[in-house]
Amino acid sequence: MAAALIIEDLTKVYGNGFEALKGITLQVKEGDFFALLGPNGAGKSTVLGIVSGLVQKTSGKASVMGHDVNGDTFDARRSLGVVPQEFNFNQFEKVFDIVVTQAGYFGMRAAEAKESAEKLLKALDLWDKRDTPSRMLSGGMKRRLMIARALVHGPKVLILDEPTAGVDIELRRSMWDFMQDLNRQGTTIILTTHYLEEAEQLCRNIAIINKGEIIKSTSMRSLLSQLSTETFVFDVCAPVADDFSLDDFEIKVTSDESIEVIVDKGQSINRIFTLLTEKGVEVRSMRTKSNRLEELFVDLVKEKTA
Amino acid sequence: MNPTRVQWIAFQTIVVKEVRRFMRIWQQTLLPPAITMTLYFIIFGNLIGSRIGEMGGVDYMSYIVPGLIMMSVITNAYGNVSSSFFGNKFQRSVEEMMVAPVYPITILAGYVAGGVARGVAVGIIVTLLSLYFTDLQVHNFGVMAAVVFLSAILFSIGGFINAVFATKFDDIAIVPTFIITPLTYLGGVFYSISLLPDFWQGVSQLNPILYMVNTFRYGVLGVSDIHIGFAFAMLFVFIFILGGYSIWLLRRGTGMRQ
Structure with missing residues (x-):
């Protein structure tokens, strides 16, 4: 099976001299449900930031669906949907406009964008809130809005950075069902989470990162079998x-x-x-x-x- | 998917978003310049202007109207892009574009088009208001339209650069307050530079806004203190230099990418 994400010798040194990534190498297969785990400050968000274009790498390579994120940016970004950890939408814009605008950035015509936005907002129980400014939404609704926005252009790879942080149990479970359905339909999902139960329930493969280094990269089954x-x-x-x-x-x-x-x-x-x-x-x-x-x-x- | 088609749709998306933004908050974007300029027309044009008499061969009200229209276009084009782009940076919604396959030139063009749209919208409002106070002639519509359009582009790019470097809201107020407003007032909006001593006439010619105001005034009245061809050449050169610099900043991710 082809690789959805390949990372080779990736390093990142921030302006203040902090070495966030010390040459990590990682591969995620197409169709996988993959967890990237690590303690706070381990480098998870830096990896995802470099892959999605929000952080500049210092050295190394990263490619999404075979497209280099720096050399073949256009195709790499079209293949990718990103749900960041922090809310990052315009607080004054309406829910529907946020999703349709994102579709426009990916070159979707208005009619096509509206149709896709409607489908996703209905699937994520946000359709009733379509005319509500995003600042009026609850925390859980904001998380779901970010998922709808990331999926509107139909990406092959979806990156979720702490997607269920601050979400109540019932909603978290419904989001798990949604993500599992999405994965069954063929979307590769890469997830970081602090809820290890979430990773164990959802993911087939896992990498553990600590202090900018991958300390384990294996299947969930093989990892759990190591439990003595x-x-x-x-x-x-x-x-x-x-x-x-x-x-x-x-x-x-x-x-x-x-x-x-x-x-x-x-x-x-x-x-x-x-x-x-x-x-x-x-x-x-x-x-x-x-x-x-x-x-x-x-x-x-x-x-x-x- | 064809990258050109993607960029065209992304450009339209940014423009629609920008126009929707300034229309949504019209009380902050379209109404204040209308009120301010009406006060200028009443106080400087009617009350004080009636005692001044003629300037540049026309009555004072007719003389200041082109300058005030240009002042509105310039400040609103600049303000629209600086506040909108910085707002997006501040709320991190700029990341929506950064994770998408949108080229830097498309982002810049979209924001600049939004700034031009607001500048022109305010320019039209102020022009319509001025018709209540004076009969506006049109000496050369082509020159009028071209200078408004190019000045709005140039100042929108300026607003964009300001927003890229700004780290707090105060930073987007400093340039308009301490640079653009003084240059506008000293750019021949209210007087002809021929009234100044030779030395200050020379100094005034270093002010780029003088060329825009006078070129627009030429389009309206056929009267100008400067050479029109030079003004257009200067506008093109600055748009080219600052536009190129903005694209370079976007490519580097200055102020946006860690």
């Missing part, structure tokens, strides 16, 4: 003793009614239930302590920083 332990929390019906133990499982009694059990790769969760039943402990509920990807992410970043 996982912590499960069991809420029990009656209090257990402080010295409560479960055979060879490492456990921690965190409160009268809650036990944390660390399960190594290869250990069976069924055995925990068997042991708990033998000891007469009744389980009310069970959950994982934190998101699996989050555990790995923290380990990887810590390892690299150490």
